[in-house]
Structure formats: structure tokens, C-alpha cells
Amino acid sequence: MEVTxxxxxxxxxxxxxxxxxxxxxxRNPLVMFMCVELMLxxxxxxxxxxxxxxxxxxxxxxxxxxxxxxxxxxxxxxxIIVAILRRQxxxxxxxxxxxxx
Amino acid sequence: xxxxxxVVSAAIILAGALGVVLSRNPVHSALMLVMxxxxxxxxxxxxxxxxxxxxxxxxxxxxxxxxxxxxxxLLGVDKVENLRTDxxxxxxxxxxxxxxxxxxxxxxxxxxAAQITGAPxxxxxxxxxxxxxxxxxxxxFTDYLFAFEATSALLVIAVVGxxxxxxxxxxxxxxxGDSSGTAGTGMSS
Numbered sequence: 001m002e003v004t005x006x007x008x009x010x011x012x013x014x015x016x017x018x019x020x021x022x023x024x025x026x027r028n029p030l031v032m033f034m035c036v037e038l039m040l041x042x043x044x045x046x047x048x049x050x051x052x053x054x055x056x057x058x059x060x061x062x063x064x065x066x067x068x069x070x071x072x073x074x075x076x077x078x079x080i081i082v083a084i085l086r087r088q089x090x091x092x093x094x095x096x097x098x099x100x101x
Numbered sequence: 102x103x104x105x106x107x108v109v110s111a112a113i114i115l116a117g118a119l120g121v122v123l124s125r126n127p128v129h130s131a132l133m134l135v136m137x138x139x140x141x142x143x144x145x146x147x148x149x150x151x152x153x154x155x156x157x158x159x160x161x162x163x164x165x166x167x168x169x170x171x172x173x174x175l176l177g178v179d180k181v182e183n184l185r186t187d188x189x190x191x192x193x194x195x196x197x198x199x200x201x202x203x204x205x206x207x208x209x210x211x212x213x214a215a216q217i218t219g220a221p222x223x224x225x226x227x228x229x230x231x232x233x234x235x236x237x238x239x240x241x242f243t244d245y246l247f248a249f250e251a252t253s254a255l256l257v258i259a260v261v262g263x264x265x266x267x268x269x270x271x272x273x274x275x276x277x278g279d280s281s282g283t284a285g286t287g288m289s290s
Contacts, residue, residue, distance in 0.1 A: 003103045005217060008144065011111050013207035015118055015137075021200040022122030030173055031130050034121050037165065038134070041141045044157075051227065052148045053217045057240050058224040060150050060233075064241065067153075067160055068252045072259035074165045078172050079263035085176045 008049040016042035027092040029081050033074070040070050106147055114140035131169050138162040149227075152234045 019038030026032050044063045051059025085091055113136055120133030138161045145154035225240050227233075241249050 010211040013211040017207045018118040075259045079266040
């Protein structure tokens with residue numbers, strides 16, 4: 001029994017759906033953000049799997065850039081969350097439904 | 102041996118992911134996220150992406166999750182979320198059914214329809230004579246140089262944006278904080 005690419009793709013699909021279900025169900029903004037990180041990790045795993053299967057480095061280059069962009073996204077997203085929660089402590093996703101503060 | 106590594110790290114990844122989604126305490130969710138990130142790093146190593154595994158541990162598990170924990174502790178949102186109340190009735194069982202359906206669909210899709218098509222070694226062959234880090238560096242700095250410079254600019258923009266956004270307003274200005282986030286130059290009033 002050999003570990004083929006399909007195993008990795010199935011695992012990444014599972015991880016992605018768990019992350020997206022968590023994003024839709026949870027209301028705490030920080031936990032929602034963590035579920036976004038789960039989805040990004042699933043995509044990274046898919047990219048590396050394809051890089052191995054196609055014997056090409058560009059999958060890993062894509063993961064490199066996804067990591068950089070995800071780090072920048074976390075910085076900005078946490079800044080927004082801090083700004084929101086400072087004005088209204090205990091805010092959930094339901095409370096931020098309007099664009100206007 | 103490969104199967105054992107895969108099964109163990111897959112168990113770690115899925116346990117961590119379920120922990121992130123199902124934990125009531127956000128700090129527990131962050132720690133479960135670290136577990137998932139380590140499992141994904143092990144998967145990267147198993148597929149010979151050594152540089153990415155190291156960067157994953159250093160950047161994701163070592164910086165991003167630390168930021169999450171800082172924000173959780175700074176804002177004091179580590180109080181247990183009240184998972185009991187639901188704005189809409191029947192949302193919890195509905196979410197479980199739809200979630201199970203989505204997971205089943207994704208797994209079925211991946212098992213039945215996973216065909217890897219594409220030109221092999223389009224950019225640079227992975228199993229050539231170069232080590233992983235050498236090859237990655239060579240390709241990033243030649244073929245993907247513009248993307249590299251753009252992400253450098255993106256990082257600077259992100260840092261500046263975060264500083265502007267989370268700054269407290271200066272004492273003389275409107276405490277509401279206007280939407281443009283300008284400094285207290287008197288233009289806000």
C-alpha cells in the first residue's frame with residue numbers, strides 16, 4: 001500500500017470543508033479567522049501535492065506566496081478585529097453585519 | 102513507513118481542525134490550530150518540500166498563531182463563547198447535517214475524480230540535481246521575481262495599515278475615530 005497523491009488530496013479536501021463549516025458556524029471573529037487559516041493550509045497542502053505529482057517546483061513557489069499573503073492578511077485582519085472589538089467589546093459576527101460602525 | 106507517517110499526521114491534522122471548530126474557548130482553538138499547522142508541516146516534509154515545512158513552522162505556527170494569542174489576550178475575549186444560544190432555531194442540527202454532507206461530497210469528489218493533469222516540470226524539475234532550497238530560491242528570484250517584489254511591497258503596506266488602524270486617536274481629536282483614520286491634524290472635525 002503506497003501513499004498516492006489522492007490520499008493527500010482527500011485530506012486537503014477534508015481540511016478545507018472542516019474549515020469552511022467552522023467559518024460559517026462560529027460567531028467569534030477570532031475563531032472565524034482561524035478557520036480561514038485552516039482553509040489556507042488545505043490549499044497549501046493541495047499545491048504541494050500537485051507539485052510532487054507533476055514534478056514541478058511552481059507548486060511550492062505558489063505555497064511560498066500564499067504563506068506571505070496569508071501572513072499579511074492576518075496582520076491586517078487582526079488590526080481590523082482589534083479596532084472593532086475596542087469600540088464594542090464582546091462583538092460577534094452578528095453585530096458587525098452593517099458596514100457602518 | 103510512509104503510510105504510518107501519513108496516517109499519524111493526518112490524525113493530528115484532523116483532530117486539530119475539529120478542535121479549532123468545536124472548542125468553546127478561543128485559546129483552545131488557537132492551540133488546536135498549532136497542532137494542525139505542525140501536522141501540515143510534517144506532510145510537507147513527507148513530500149520533500151523541506152523549505153516550506155520550515156517556513157510553515159516559523160511563520161505560521163511561530164508568528165501568526167502568536168499574533169492570534171496576543172489579540173485574544175489583549176482584548177480579553179478568552180471568555181468562553183456562549184455556544185448555547187442560537188439566534189435562529191434549529192441552526193445547530195442543520196449545520197451538522199450540511200457539514201457532514203459537505204465533507205462527504207468533498208471526499209467523494211477527491212476520491213473519484215482526482216486526476217492530475219498538466220504539463221510535467223513546466224517550470225523546473227523537482228527531482229533534478231538541485232536541492233529543494235536552491236531550486237526554490239533560483240525560481241523565485243528569476244521566473245517569479247515580480248511576484249516576489251510585489252509581496253515585499255504588500256508586507257510593508259500591511260504593516261503600515263495595521264499600525265494606522267490600531268492606533269488610538271490622539272487626545273485632541275474626535276474619540277469616535279473618523280473612517281479615514283487620519284492623524285490628529287485637525288482635519289477630522
